[in-house]
Amino acid sequence: MTRPVNASRQTRRLLAALAAKPRAWRHGYELSKETGLTSGTLYPSLMRLCDQGLLESKWGESEGTGRPPRHLYRLTSQGLALAQRSSTESASAPLPGKTRELKA
Amino acid sequence: MKSPLSCCSIARALVDLAARSLPTHRADWAAAMRAELDCVGEGSSAFVWALGCLRTALGERFLAWSLLDVRAIRWALALWLGYQAEDILCDVALVLSYKAPQLGLTALLRRCAQGEDYQRLIPFLDVTTYWTLGAWTLVSGMYLLAVALILRRSSRAANFFILAAALNVALWVRELGEPLYVSAFSLNDHLWDGLLYVGTALLGWICWANRRACSTL
Numbered sequence: 001m002t003r004p005v006n007a008s009r010q011t012r013r014l015l016a017a018l019a020a021k022p023r024a025w026r027h028g029y030e031l032s033k034e035t036g037l038t039s040g041t042l043y044p045s046l047m048r049l050c051d052q053g054l055l056e057s058k059w060g061e062s063e064g065t066g067r068p069p070r071h072l073y074r075l076t077s078q079g080l081a082l083a084q085r086s087s088t089e090s091a092s093a094p095l096p097g098k099t100r101e102l103k104a
Numbered sequence: 105m106k107s108p109l110s111c112c113s114i115a116r117a118l119v120d121l122a123a124r125s126l127p128t129h130r131a132d133w134a135a136a137m138r139a140e141l142d143c144v145g146e147g148s149s150a151f152v153w154a155l156g157c158l159r160t161a162l163g164e165r166f167l168a169w170s171l172l173d174v175r176a177i178r179w180a181l182a183l184w185l186g187y188q189a190e191d192i193l194c195d196v197a198l199v200l201s202y203k204a205p206q207l208g209l210t211a212l213l214r215r216c217a218q219g220e221d222y223q224r225l226i227p228f229l230d231v232t233t234y235w236t237l238g239a240w241t242l243v244s245g246m247y248l249l250a251v252a253l254i255l256r257r258s259s260r261a262a263n264f265f266i267l268a269a270a271l272n273v274a275l276w277v278r279e280l281g282e283p284l285y286v287s288a289f290s291l292n293d294h295l296w297d298g299l300l301y302v303g304t305a306l307l308g309w310i311c312w313a314n315r316r317a318c319s320t321l
Binding site: 027028029032038039040041042043044047057063067068069070071 | 130132133135136137138139140142143144152153154155156157159160163164
């Protein structure tokens with residue numbers, strides 16, 4: 001039996017956004033706009049997901065002169081599996097008001 | 105009215121501060137925040153983005169800060185727990201001096217209860233079981249172990265600390281259900297004990313939560 005996904009509503013939203021384009025590398029600001037999460041919520045979630053091996057990150061190419069390269073994110077296969085479980089659970093049960101994030 | 109330029113420069117300063125505040129193992133994230141700010145645009149959105157970055161950085165900084173790494177906190181905790189351990193051991197010795205006079209601790213009874221009529225405690229001393237004394241001694245031993253580990257800067261101290269404090273609170277709550285215990289001491293004594301025990305348990309919880317947060321980094 002698999003354990004239920006114990007993730008906050010914000011993390012579920014982030015997982016869903018990342019899982020919508022599982023092969024694509026995504027920027028932080030793009031994810032923020034898509035999920036409606038502020039940077040103060042987005043970055044801690046991204047950090048925890050990375051720490052737990054659910055998200056991979058890399059540096060992109062510089063987008064213009066004088067512009068530093070940006071960080072890119074994508075779910076790992078583990079992260080994708082978690083996102084799929086999370087979306088299944090969300091569809092079958094109403095979300096609790098606030099649950100504790102994965103180890104966060 | 106703020107000009108976009110000033111908002112932008114404040115945002116840049118905030119993100120720089122966030123980058124400096126992040127713990128060293130998050131250096132990549134600091135660079136990522138700086139780079140992302142360039143794409144957020146200008147004005148209030150950059151400012152809000154920068155504030156979020158600062159909030160993240162301060163949160164991470166707190167999580168990376170181990171309480172037991174601070175010498176003053178370490179010594180204060182060691183002294184506090186040492187005092188708690190000694191206080192409990194005195195209670196154990198007091199009860200033993202009454203219940204087991206053959207141990208030769210009788211003189212202690214008068215000394216511990218100096219200036220007060222210890223005879224009023226006798227009904228309570230009578231009902232105090234050896235099992236309770238064992239539990240008190242265990243709590244005291246765990247506090248002393250926590251003190252030793254704290255002084256050795258071992259983060260495992262937090263486990264013994266919270267365990268001992270929780271057991272101490274549980275024993276106190278159990279004793280409150282004993283009318284002879286309640287009537288043996290004044291309300292102020294009970295309130296003071298509760299404050300000490302619950303306060304110590306709270307400190308233990310803070311140390312334990314901090315240790316748990318640090319160990320996930």
